[in-house]
Amino acid sequence: MKKAICLFLALCLTFGCAAMLSGCGSSKDTTTLYVYNWGQYISEGDDGSLDVIAAFEEAYPNIKVQYSTYDSNEIMYSKLSNGGITVDVIIPSDYMVGRMRQEGMLMELNFDNIPNYQYIDESYKNTSYDPENKYSVPYTWGTVGIIYNTKYVDEADVTGWELLWNEKYAGKILMFDNSRDAFGIAEYLLGYDVNTTDEAELKACADKLAQQKPVVQQYVMDQIFDAMENEEAWIAPYYAGDYLTMVEENPDLAFYQPQEQGFNIFIDALCIPTCCQEKEAAELFINFLCDPEICAANLDSLGYSVPMTEAKQYLDPEQAKNPIAYPSEETLRNATSFNYLPEETSRYMESLFMEVRNG
Amino acid sequence: MKKNNAVLLSTPYLLWMAAFTLIPLGVVCYYALTDPATGAFSLRNLRDLGMYLPVLWQSIVYSLAAAAICLVLGYPVAYYIAQCGQTAQKLLYMLVMLPMCMSFLLRTLAWVGLLQDTGIINTLLGKLGIGPLRLIRTPGAVILGMVYNYLPYMILPLYSIIVKIDRRLIEAAEDLGCNGVQVFGRVILPLSVPGILSGLTMVFVPSVSTFYISQKLGGTDTVLIGDVIERQFKQGNNPNLGAALSLVLMVLVFVCTGIMNRFGGDSEEGGVIV
Amino acid sequence: MKRANRFITILIFIFLYIPMAVLIVASFNTGKDITQFQGFTLNQYARLFQDSGLLKLLGNSLIVSVLASFIATAFGTVAAVGIHNLNPRMRKAAMTLTNIPMTNPDIVTGVSLSLLFVFVGTQLLGQRNSLTFWTLLIAHITFNLPYVILNVMPKLKQMDSSLTDAAMDLGCTHVQAFFKVTLHEIMPGIVSGAIMAFTMSLDDFVISYFVSGLDFVTLPVEIYSYTKKPLHPKIYAMFTLLFLLILVLMVAMNLIQLYADKKKTASHRAGM
Numbered sequence: 001m002k003k004a005i006c007l008f009l010a011l012c013l014t015f016g017c018a019a020m021l022s023g024c025g026s027s028k029d030t031t032t033l034y035v036y037n038w039g040q041y042i043s044e045g046d047d048g049s050l051d052v053i054a055a056f057e058e059a060y061p062n063i064k065v066q067y068s069t070y071d072s073n074e075i076m077y078s079k080l081s082n083g084g085i086t087v088d089v090i091i092p093s094d095y096m097v098g099r100m101r102q103e104g105m106l107m108e109l110n111f112d113n114i115p116n117y118q119y120i121d122e123s124y125k126n127t128s129y130d131p132e133n134k135y136s137v138p139y140t141w142g143t144v145g146i147i148y149n150t151k152y153v154d155e156a157d158v159t160g161w162e163l164l165w166n167e168k169y170a171g172k173i174l175m176f177d178n179s180r181d182a183f184g185i186a187e188y189l190l191g192y193d194v195n196t197t198d199e200a201e202l203k204a205c206a207d208k209l210a211q212q213k214p215v216v217q218q219y220v221m222d223q224i225f226d227a228m229e230n231e232e233a234w235i236a237p238y239y240a241g242d243y244l245t246m247v248e249e250n251p252d253l254a255f256y257q258p259q260e261q262g263f264n265i266f267i268d269a270l271c272i273p274t275c276c277q278e279k280e281a282a283e284l285f286i287n288f289l290c291d292p293e294i295c296a297a298n299l300d301s302l303g304y305s306v307p308m309t310e311a312k313q314y315l316d317p318e319q320a321k322n323p324i325a326y327p328s329e330e331t332l333r334n335a336t337s338f339n340y341l342p343e344e345t346s347r348y349m350e351s352l353f354m355e356v357r358n359g
Numbered sequence: 360m361k362k363n364n365a366v367l368l369s370t371p372y373l374l375w376m377a378a379f380t381l382i383p384l385g386v387v388c389y390y391a392l393t394d395p396a397t398g399a400f401s402l403r404n405l406r407d408l409g410m411y412l413p414v415l416w417q418s419i420v421y422s423l424a425a426a427a428i429c430l431v432l433g434y435p436v437a438y439y440i441a442q443c444g445q446t447a448q449k450l451l452y453m454l455v456m457l458p459m460c461m462s463f464l465l466r467t468l469a470w471v472g473l474l475q476d477t478g479i480i481n482t483l484l485g486k487l488g489i490g491p492l493r494l495i496r497t498p499g500a501v502i503l504g505m506v507y508n509y510l511p512y513m514i515l516p517l518y519s520i521i522v523k524i525d526r527r528l529i530e531a532a533e534d535l536g537c538n539g540v541q542v543f544g545r546v547i548l549p550l551s552v553p554g555i556l557s558g559l560t561m562v563f564v565p566s567v568s569t570f571y572i573s574q575k576l577g578g579t580d581t582v583l584i585g586d587v588i589e590r591q592f593k594q595g596n597n598p599n600l601g602a603a604l605s606l607v608l609m610v611l612v613f614v615c616t617g618i619m620n621r622f623g624g625d626s627e628e629g630g631v632i633v
Numbered sequence: 634m635k636r637a638n639r640f641i642t643i644l645i646f647i648f649l650y651i652p653m654a655v656l657i658v659a660s661f662n663t664g665k666d667i668t669q670f671q672g673f674t675l676n677q678y679a680r681l682f683q684d685s686g687l688l689k690l691l692g693n694s695l696i697v698s699v700l701a702s703f704i705a706t707a708f709g710t711v712a713a714v715g716i717h718n719l720n721p722r723m724r725k726a727a728m729t730l731t732n733i734p735m736t737n738p739d740i741v742t743g744v745s746l747s748l749l750f751v752f753v754g755t756q757l758l759g760q761r762n763s764l765t766f767w768t769l770l771i772a773h774i775t776f777n778l779p780y781v782i783l784n785v786m787p788k789l790k791q792m793d794s795s796l797t798d799a800a801m802d803l804g805c806t807h808v809q810a811f812f813k814v815t816l817h818e819i820m821p822g823i824v825s826g827a828i829m830a831f832t833m834s835l836d837d838f839v840i841s842y843f844v845s846g847l848d849f850v851t852l853p854v855e856i857y858s859y860t861k862k863p864l865h866p867k868i869y870a871m872f873t874l875l876f877l878l879i880l881v882l883m884v885a886m887n888l889i890q891l892y893a894d895k896k897k898t899a900s901h902r903a904g905m
Contacts, residue, residue, distance in 0.1 A: 034847055039862045068847045071594075071861060078596040084751035084763035085846040171476075171493070178594075216579045217496065225863040230666050232477050275761045347396055347596075354595040357579075358414060358587045364807065368715025369727060372708065372778070376730045379775040380737075383745035386752050436645050439638040446891065451642075453883045458649050460832055460879045464856050465872050468864070469652035472659075472667035479655065479668050510649065568738030571838075571857070585740050592744065592843070602748060605741045616736050 030062045033281045036076060036087040038268070039069040039222045040242065042298060049301035056288050063281050071221040072178035074350065080105065086275040088282040094267045095180060097136045098129035098340025106135045107272045113283035116290035119308040124267060128339050136269035137286050140304035142240045143327060143335060144181065144264040145257035147224075149234040149250075160258040161189040163235060170215040174227060174236035177219035179353035180338060181264070182209055185237055188261045194336050197345045206352040210359065219357060228253060239266075240324050244303030255324050257331065265335035267307065384609075390602035404603035411587060411604060415611070418583040421498065422566035425505035429513040429562045430555060432506070437517035437554075438547075441524075452518065455511050463508050467575050470507065474500055474576070496578030504572035509565055513558035520554030521547070556619045564612055584608055653876065660869035667869075677870040684867060687852075691871075694852040697766075697841075698834035701773035706827040708774070709781030714815065716782070717789040728786075731779045743843030746772045750844065764846030772844040773837065777830035784826030788819040 035053075045051030053065045068087075070076040073096040079085060081103075092100060100106050111117055117137055124138040146163055157166055164173055164185065176182045186205035187194045196202065217233050225242070227233040229249040243255045257263045270286045272279060288294060296314035299306050305325045306312060312320050319325060327335075341349070394401035440451045458466065473479045474495040481491045494500060524547060532542045570585035577583070584604060591601030655667065660678070664671035681687060716727045734742055747764070750771075754763020796818065800810040816823075838853035845854055859868055 032848070036847065039858070066848060068850070069858060069862070074596065075594050078592070078594060081596065082592075082598050082751065084755045084760070085848075086762040087847060171496075213579050219579065222862040226666075229863075230477050230668065232475050277761075343396070350595055351597065354587075354590060354597070355410070357590065358411065358582050365715045365718030368711050369719055369723075370715075372712030372715065372782075373727060373730065375708075375775070376733075376778065379746065379749070379771060380730065380733045380742075383742075383749040386748045387741075387745045389752075390748055432641070432645055435638040435641040439635070439642045442635070442638075449887050449891070453887055454646060455649075457879060457883060458653065460836065461653065461876060462836070462838075462853060462856055462872065464838060464853060464860055465656055465868065466652045468860055469655040469659075469667070472655055473652065475668070477668060482668065507648065507652070510645070564736070564738055568740045570740065575860070585738075588740055588744065592747075598748065601744065605744045608738060609741045612736060612738055612741075 030064050031278050031281050032064050032066050033089070033278050033285055034066050034068070034087040035089045035285065036068050036070060037089075037091050039071060040225070040245075041069070041091065041268075041302065041304075042067075043301040046301075050294070050297040052289070052294065052298050055294065056285060059288065060281075060284060063278075063284070065285070073180065074178050080273055080275065086277055087273060088276045088278050089285055090271050090273055091139050091268050092271060093338070094127065094129045094269065095338035095340045097269050097271055099343075099346060100271070100273070101130060101135050102340060103343070105273055107274050107276060107279065108134045109137065109272060109286070110279070110283060113280060114287040114290065116287050116292075119290060119292050119295075119310040121308055124307045127267065128337075130269070136271045137290060138307040139268050139270050139289065140241065140299055140302070141265065141267045141307055142304050142325075143257060143332075144184070144237060144239055144266070145243070145255050147228060147236050147238055147243050147246065147253055147255055149228070149231060149252050150254050151231070151252045152234045158256055160261045161185050161237075164237060165189075165212050165215065166235075167215055169235055171217050172234040173212075173215050174218055174220050174224055174233045175209075175212065175216045176237060177221050177357075179350050181237070182219075182353060182356075183349055184264050184338060188258065188263060191261075194262075194264070195339045195341065197342060199348060202345070202349055202352060206356055209353070209356045213356065213359075225249075239304070241299075241302055241304030244319075244322065244325060257327070257335075259331060259334055262334040262336055265332060265337050267337070387602045387605055390599050391606050393599055395597045395599040404600045407600055408603055408607060411584070411607075414582050414587055415584050415607065417581070418567050418585070419611070421502055421581075421583065422505060422563050425502050425509065425566045426513075426559045426562040428502065428506050429510050430559060433510055433513035433517055433558065434551075434555075437514045437521055440514075440518050441521040448522070452515075455514050455518075459511050464571060467504055467508065467572055470500075470504060471495065471575050474503075495576060496581070498577075498581055500576040501573050501581050501583075504576040505562070505566040505569065508569075508572065509562040512561040512565070516557040516561065517551060517554040520551045524550050552622075556622060560616050560619050563615060567612065568608055653872075656869050657873045657876065659866060660873040662866060662869075665863070665866050667864075677866045678874075680865075680867040681870045681874075687867070687871060690850065690852040690855050693849060694835055697769060697773055697851055698831050701770055701777050701834045702827055702830035704770075705774045705777035705830050706781050706823060709778045709826065710785055710816075710819070710823050712778070713782050713785035713789060713819075714811070717786065731782050734776050735779045735783070739837075739839035740843075742776060743772075743840040746775070746840070747843040762846065762848070764844060766849040769841060769845050769849060769851070772840055773834045776837070776840060777834055780829045780833060781823070781826035784829065785819055785822040788822030789815075792818045 043049045043052050045054065053067055057063065057065060070079065073092050076090060076092060077096060077100070080087070080090070080100075097106070114137060120138055124141065125133050130136045146158070146161070148158060148163070152172070153163075153169065157163055157168065163169075164175065166173075176185070183202065183205050184194050186208040187196065187201075190201075190204060190208060192198075192201045192205070218227070220227065220236070224233075224236050224238055225246060228236055228246050231250070240255060243253065247253045247255075270289065272282045272286075276282055289298065290308070292308055292311040293314050295306055295308060296311040299311075300316050300319055303319075303325065306315065323331070391404050392400060392402070394403055436455075440448055440455075443451060471478070475481070476491050476493070476495070478495070480494060484490075484492065528546055528550070529542055532546045537545060567583075568585045569583065570589040573581055573583040573586050584607075588601050588604045588608065591597045591604065595601075658670060659667045661673050661675070662670050663674045663676070716724055719727060746768075750763050750768045754760040754768075792815065796814050797810045800814045801807070805813060836853065837851075838857060841851050841854050842857060845851065856868065859865070
């Protein structure tokens with residue numbers, strides 16, 4: 001018995017040391033770049049698509065990417081502001097870029113290292129979250145809408161955001177598990193400005209969301225893929241790009257934007273947080289992602305929309321014409337983007353959302 | 360000489376434990392008493408705790424239920440294993456241990472696959488013509504998850520107590536005219552009380568503080584205190600309220616284990632399996 | 634009565650093993666949905682071995698658990714000897730301190746350590762990156778130590794103290810007496826403490842989840858983030874392989890022990 005255990009421990013120790021040595025050996029003259037991205041938000045080489053990170057490491061053999069993911073802007077923000085961690089590249093959404101810029105959490109980019117910035121379309125520059133284009137480089141853009149399963153959902157019920165409150169589908173409805181997107185929906189439904197700072201309006205939104213809770217199956221982010229694809233849930237608000245990924249697996253899914261009530265249009269942008277330790281490598285990475293060919297290959301498999309006309313020629317023509325990925329001006333007339341909110345408002349909204357979730 | 364050695368040998372350990380158990384608890388108190396936005400001293404988090412009393416109550420009820428079910432299910436198993444032959448005992452003991460060594464996240468996820476509306480059980484029932492039952496996202500599913508994950512923590516301490524019961528006591532009781540039920544009720548059960556108490560604690564404590572089980576198997580209304588703490592830290596950007604809630608949870612657990620120990624008399628080894 | 638118990642035991646074992654069976658079956662599934670078996674394939678295993686990330690995470694878990702249990706065992710054994718020789722009042726205090734992490738729910742331990750590391754790292758030392766491999770290791774050592782202490786202490790109590798006295802009478806120093814006599818006597822406690830520490834460390838999710846940063850992540854923590862995304866079936870393949878590995882290890886350990894026991898009783902009998 002004792003011998004066996006000794007042997008086992010010795011074996012473990014050698015394994016451990018070997019693994020450690022192999023880990024240390026490679027880190028000598030290479031830089032490690034910490035990329036912190038949304039889950040399901042970079043092409044990983046499944047089904048013959050481009051493995052973006054592998055391609056980057058091949059192009060820059062002395063940089064090793066350490067890739068981690070988060071579920072929502074709020075989780076990323078929470079981790080960066082309290083977590084005591086360092087990362088080099090993050091991809092927050094517009095309002096979060098604004099918030100982090102205001103709070104001094106972002107570094108100014110050196111655009112000499114990002115020549116591919118020239119390809120970004122003018123309409124994605126000079127935005128309200130980064131008016132002087134100093135801190136962020138657009139990665140993708142997209143819209144939020146309702147995904148529903150045509151097998152189970154009556155077309156007559158598909159009118160607007162109130163579908164998510166419809167008791168007929170109780171237990172089959174998913175909801176955003178992040179405060180800003182969830183409050184956004186309540187604000188569109190109640191007709192408030194999505195960038196309101198009025199506490200009474202926010203409280204009303206929270207009440208509306210609490211009222212929805214009994215019909216909600218789960219509050220989710222990326223778990224939505226499995227739930228919608230295998231028909232565990234029938235109705236969910238989510239991002240258009242992810243709908244395009246889901247519909248490939250389950251053709252019964254449909255996507256709908258409540259055009260009268262308004263819906264969110266967002267830009268997710270590449271940024272470098274102040275805790276970054278490898279700024280130059282981070283800029284190389286950002287530049288790499290903005291290469292029109294890489295950008296097209298990456299976003300083709302993600303389903304999200306490219307922020308550069310230059311890249312469209314490399315896209316799958318089907319995708320480039322897809323009205324869900326690239327909606328018309330007419331569709332977008334009521335689309336609004338989230339601006340950053342003052343810190344008290346953000347905190348208030350988060351605490352209200354926590355009350356909704358926990359109550 | 361000997362005494363000096365003892366102090367010399369144990370001091371580094373005591374310092375280490377103080378640094379990494381007592382001081383962290385102090386830091387938790389510090390966070391619990393500061394305002395998340397300004398960092399100034401504030402009682403706000405403690406005031407906000409009142410809102411989470413229903414959640415706390417729900418956690419206690421669920422985990423008590425889980426502990427009770429574990430006892431009812433685990434006792435016969437432990438008793439049976441203790442009565443088997445040496446080799447069978449070892450084998451069965453191993454089979455109880457084995458699930459504990461596997462990722463509880465994935466095992467819980469397997470339950471999602473079994474219980475969900477489009478899951479394995481409902482598909483099978485569907486073939487029999489029974490409509491989809493609502494199995495997942497109910498309080499029952501959460502309790503099931505707790506029972507499933509922590510049942511071995513009940514069986515193992517019970518087994519190690521029952522197996523040590525002196526056979527002669529049982530024989531003596533039989534000689535004195537007790538029937539099987541009386542032997543069990545008057546001899547075996549009272550003697551296995553320490554195992555029962557340690558099993559109950561070992562199921563209750565992880566159950567009351569779990570967050571993964573309720574996130575995966577629970578619905579929107581089966582929120583547990585562990586969920587709230589996890590969410591305040593990881594998502595809600597309010598570690599201060601999270602810290603205050605952890606303090607509450609800690610006090611709750613210490614009170615409960617204190618009560619258990621009071622009943623069980625003191626045992627310095629209490630809480631150790633195997 | 635016995636028959637009823639046997640029936641319940643069988644049912645409980647089915648209950649305990651069904652979810653694992655589901656995962657194992659899922660690892661051979663061509664589809665990615667756990668609930669529908671579409672066809673048999675070994676592709677998931679091939680995918681698993683192509684995924685250097687997952688294997689690296691497994692390596693990470695092994696590094697932390699081996700180092701933590703090794704350090705905790707050495708440190709804890711020495712400490713247990715010290716505590717054993719303390720005066721009763723101090724001993725009681727030391728045991729209370731040992732019991733705190735044992736009784737505390739994991740989530741509280743995790744939260745408190747993470748707050749400590751972040752507080753000390755960012756506010757006192759001015760570091761940017763305060764959740765690293767080292768903090769994870771400290772956390773693991775901390776929750777491993779009580780297991781070692783609580784396994785070694787009873788053995789020390791059982792040990793006949795005149796043995797060490799005899800050794801010293803025969804000219805051993807304290808240190809020699811420890812290594813030649815005490816260590817031998819308490820070995821079973823040390824070994825079971827080490828094994829327990831190792832498995833606790835390897836399996837730990839909750840504490841690691843709160844304490845780890847982004848640069849060094851263990852397998853359970855990453856599995857948690859996998860379960861929040863569409864889960865790739867190669868995870869099931871990994872589960873199956875780990876299941877087999879642990880099963881083989883456990884059976885082997887049992888067989889060896891059985892063999893040793895037999896040998897012991899045989900020699901015992903021969904001696905009589």
